Amino acid sequence: MFIGNTKKDREEMLKIIGVNSFSDLVKQVPEKFLYPKFKLPADGMDEMQAAAAMRTLASKNKMLKSFVGAGAYARYIPAALKALLSRGEFLTAYTPYQAEASQGILQTIYEYQSSMAALYEMDYGNASMYDGASAFAEAVRAAVRITGRKKVLYSYGVNPQYIATLKTYFGGGEDYKFIQIPHKDGCLDLAGLEGLLDQETACVAAQSPNFFGLAEDFGKVSELAKAQGALFVAAADPVSLGLFRTPGAQGADFAVGEGQGLGLPLSYGGPYLGIFTCKKEYVRQMPGRISGLTKDKDGKRGFVLTLQAREQHIRRDKAASNICSNEALCALGATIYLALLGPEGLKELAQANYDAAHAAAERLCAIKGISLKFKGTFFNEFTLALPCDARKLRSRLIEKENIDPGLPLKDFYPELGDTLLVCATETTTEEDVSRLEKAVRESI
Amino acid sequence: MNDITKLDNRLSIEKSAPGRRALKFKGRIKHGAAPVPETLRRKTAPRLPELSEFDAVRHFTRLSKINFSVDSHFYPLGSCTMKYNPRVNEDIAALDGFAGLHPLASDETAQGTLECLYDLQNRLCELCGMDAITLQPAAGAHSEFTGLLVARAYFARKGQKDRVEIIVPDSAHGTNPATASMLGFSPVNINSGPDGRVDLEVLKRHLGAKTAVVMLTVPNTLGIFESNIETITKMAHEAGALVYMDGANFNALIGLVKPGELGVDIMHLNMHKTFSTPHGGGGPGAGAIAVKKYLDSYLPVPVIKKEGGRFLADFNRPLTVGRVKAFFGNTGVLLKAYAYMLMHSSRELGEIAENAIINANYAKALLKDCFPAHSKEHCMHECVLTPGPEMTKQGIKTLDIAKRLLDYGFHAPTVYFPLIVHEAIMIEPTETETRETIDEFASAMKKISAEAASDPQKVKDAPHTMPVKRLDEVQAARQPNLRW
Numbered sequence A: 001m002f003i004g005n006t007k008k009d010r011e012e013m014l015k016i017i018g019v020n021s022f023s024d025l026v027k028q029v030p031e032k033f034l035y036p037k038f039k040l041p042a043d044g045m046d047e048m049q050a051a052a053a054m055r056t057l058a059s060k061n062k063m064l065k066s067f068v069g070a071g072a073y074a075r076y077i078p079a080a081l082k083a084l085l086s087r088g089e090f091l092t093a094y095t096p097y098q099a100e101a102s103q104g105i106l107q108t109i110y111e112y113q114s115s116m117a118a119l120y121e122m123d124y125g126n127a128s129m130y131d132g133a134s135a136f137a138e139a140v141r142a143a144v145r146i147t148g149r150k151k152v153l154y155s156y157g158v159n160p161q162y163i164a165t166l167k168t169y170f171g172g173g174e175d176y177k178f179i180q181i182p183h184k185d186g187c188l189d190l191a192g193l194e195g196l197l198d199q200e201t202a203c204v205a206a207q208s209p210n211f212f213g214l215a216e217d218f219g220k221v222s223e224l225a226k227a228q229g230a231l232f233v234a235a236a237d238p239v240s241l242g243l244f245r246t247p248g249a250q251g252a253d254f255a256v257g258e259g260q261g262l263g264l265p266l267s268y269g270g271p272y273l274g275i276f277t278c279k280k281e282y283v284r285q286m287p288g289r290i291s292g293l294t295k296d297k298d299g300k301r302g303f304v305l306t307l308q309a310r311e312q313h314i315r316r317d318k319a320a321s322n323i324c325s326n327e328a329l330c331a332l333g334a335t336i337y338l339a340l341l342g343p344e345g346l347k348e349l350a351q352a353n354y355d356a357a358h359a360a361a362e363r364l365c366a367i368k369g370i371s372l373k374f375k376g377t378f379f380n381e382f383t384l385a386l387p388c389d390a391r392k393l394r395s396r397l398i399e400k401e402n403i404d405p406g407l408p409l410k411d412f413y414p415e416l417g418d419t420l421l422v423c424a425t426e427t428t429t430e431e432d433v434s435r436l437e438k439a440v441r442e443s444i
Numbered sequence B: 001m002n003d004i005t006k007l008d009n010r011l012s013i014e015k016s017a018p019g020r021r022a023l024k025f026k027g028r029i030k031h032g033a034a035p036v037p038e039t040l041r042r043k044t045a046p047r048l049p050e051l052s053e054f055d056a057v058r059h060f061t062r063l064s065k066i067n068f069s070v071d072s073h074f075y076p077l078g079s080c081t082m083k084y085n086p087r088v089n090e091d092i093a094a095l096d097g098f099a100g101l102h103p104l105a106s107d108e109t110a111q112g113t114l115e116c117l118y119d120l121q122n123r124l125c126e127l128c129g130m131d132a133i134t135l136q137p138a139a140g141a142h143s144e145f146t147g148l149l150v151a152r153a154y155f156a157r158k159g160q161k162d163r164v165e166i167i168v169p170d171s172a173h174g175t176n177p178a179t180a181s182m183l184g185f186s187p188v189n190i191n192s193g194p195d196g197r198v199d200l201e202v203l204k205r206h207l208g209a210k211t212a213v214v215m216l217t218v219p220n221t222l223g224i225f226e227s228n229i230e231t232i233t234k235m236a237h238e239a240g241a242l243v244y245m246d247g248a249n250f251n252a253l254i255g256l257v258k259p260g261e262l263g264v265d266i267m268h269l270n271m272h273k274t275f276s277t278p279h280g281g282g283g284p285g286a287g288a289i290a291v292k293k294y295l296d297s298y299l300p301v302p303v304i305k306k307e308g309g310r311f312l313a314d315f316n317r318p319l320t321v322g323r324v325k326a327f328f329g330n331t332g333v334l335l336k337a338y339a340y341m342l343m344h345s346s347r348e349l350g351e352i353a354e355n356a357i358i359n360a361n362y363a364k365a366l367l368k369d370c371f372p373a374h375s376k377e378h379c380m381h382e383c384v385l386t387p388g389p390e391m392t393k394q395g396i397k398t399l400d401i402a403k404r405l406l407d408y409g410f411h412a413p414t415v416y417f418p419l420i421v422h423e424a425i426m427i428e429p430t431e432t433e434t435r436e437t438i439d440e441f442a443s444a445m446k447k448i449s450a451e452a453a454s455d456p457q458k459v460k461d462a463p464h465t466m467p468v469k470r471l472d473e474v475q476a477a478r479q480p481n482l483r484w
């Protein structure tokens, strides 16, 4: 359906190639393998039919008011962002291998790297990873590579999906040790950390705001890590950094994050955006692509892909990572988003998220039997201790009230019992909160 | 293009003025929550641009215009499959019901998306002749990673942990050896035979009790089909190893050949190439690995299943290699792939491969006098050429030709890849280009070849019409300037 050549074109082309028929072109494929039978529909749909079929399928997803966050957030996507991202010149380009014909993409990548470094207060960033989890895993891999050590300490509040991905990234390798640091009220316990840190430790990996929405104070973490020759890998939600202390300000060697909140739709998990930044001394340990500013023959400013000796297409089996395609368009989206917000807008956005979550928490905790599970300062989301079965409450509200009240944490943290991770963002209204409160009150 | 080159080349931060604003967030809920404690608060504002909305729109629009893309230029970048991707895909993936769905939504509320993913899984298995599939990986390289993890888990379960070697032909994509060593395997490079295929004698010498996987790109990066693949898979299996097929270039085989019938055990697809997602300047992509029955239970979680008429994300897989990313895969991309599948019967899928192959051979035939092909055989969906002797005599390199092509309004082919071909020029027109475009491209290539004789310096100094001249890559790497 998306082929330009006509039958006549094909015949003439075959003649110019010097063959009688298409089958002469594929003689290198043993004949018995050609044109197998497929159990697939005999008819393809036209565009109108396909669009209609997909609309029908989309409508089978139940659209309800959701208070689920846990690493992916319903955030407002500005119209200008959508318009710019849909420009064919961005959408349909490839990795900028020919720099002179790709200055647009290369400059946007440079601006992306700059924005991320500024946001996280780190020295450098790369051109993106697949998602927050893979960025986290790659940062720990870098720390293991740099230190030559095999023990990884991670805080209780790191997104459990990141930890699962991390373990997979080490290939189930039994040579590596992954140890959870004890927590105090959901946050990293410094005494506990001190007890675990030793000369075998490659890095301390932690997240703030953590999975429970709690902002952590990492002031001492990097000092403690450094005293043992270990590195500090920090994950942070980029939007929270409009208000909260940055990984860079807390001594992180690598800082990563999930960039979905910077203007990307939820889309059932992807495509998202892995943010990856590091200190200057580790720039050559970064995975993936990097755009650098340089000059052309006339001394004019221009951009190129640089430090490629870290990459698979140059170094093959010696590369820092195998990543090739990354999330360039998503990174561009984040760049545009941050340019539209600027420092003030970002602060307002963070404040709006902070306020919404606090309003929701206050209302829900006014219900008898419900309280906050953890005491600390929270952003975007919070953990409720419930007097009833969290999973049942959730299904009931989904079914009866068209509200998804949050994520029961039992699957991830059985020891927390009946708890619900509830998220409110700048898109949440007073009305939404009232509906949630009423529904919960009536259902517990 | 010319006007644009004269416009300013400032960064967004250099267009910034204090106090200028585009988006405001007034906050829909005002709440007198206690302020963030001092110790936790950010101290200095991030250095982000301060622009009006109009500034931002003009800035990024300008950047888009100094960029080649499939929409604006022929882009015969070998191994990258720069084909046209139906615009309806974009509308579909952006439908509220799909784009607004939270990844942790309960299965009951996600039936529409789950149904798409389930049906996509089945159709891809059928197309590949494989038994099970995961759509979790985020790209091709991520799929290779997942595939080798599956292989490792399989051998671990069989008590064969000493299978630590991955045999990778020298014609393989760079991601193949990188993936192998990322997982702690030892990549074993084997040289191709004179015809560009795996040399069976060489393979035999390297296969053994330590071999975990033979990793083949089919068609390989020379655009050639591994005609002996049945023998290769037999040899590998006899040695107790598995065969992994890098199927990133599946638009050469789609609807024409079922890889499962070739004997491969694991293969990956680059959904963003064959199944039509625009490449976005380097991503996002989406990957998939399809496997034979005996490897099913090792696939990463979740796998989409159907039970009693309902679709669900299955996490209950005791032998799984685990999670390769947070949440499900790059669903937005997978939905585009699914819409594309809906619009093609199996016969029409076969036409994709046929036209990709015809177009590549046509380009090769038109260029044969000035740019001899590395291989004398017909090619699959891409061909590898080299600069003719007249050009080499004048000291003109493949890089010069690539840059000069930009002046003629064409994106360059892939150059210096595969590494085993000296001064390689790798051309992949894809199935969506018409004969006329390939004619124009060939005529530009021939003009460059003629220029080599008449005015070689002009070719060596190219490009002349881009926003910048040739860029200093050495300086960029020696004194990295990576941010404002």
Ligand SMILES: Cc1ncc(COP(=O)(O)O)c(C=O)c1O
Pocket (backbone or CB within 6 Å): A323, A324, A325, A326, B079, B080, B139, B140, B141, B142, B173, B175, B217, B246, B248, B249, B270, B285
């Ligand atoms: C043969 C081959 N294998 C693997 C890859 C890697 O795919 P991705 O860029 O999606 O990671 C590519 C694409 O560049 C390829 O052409």
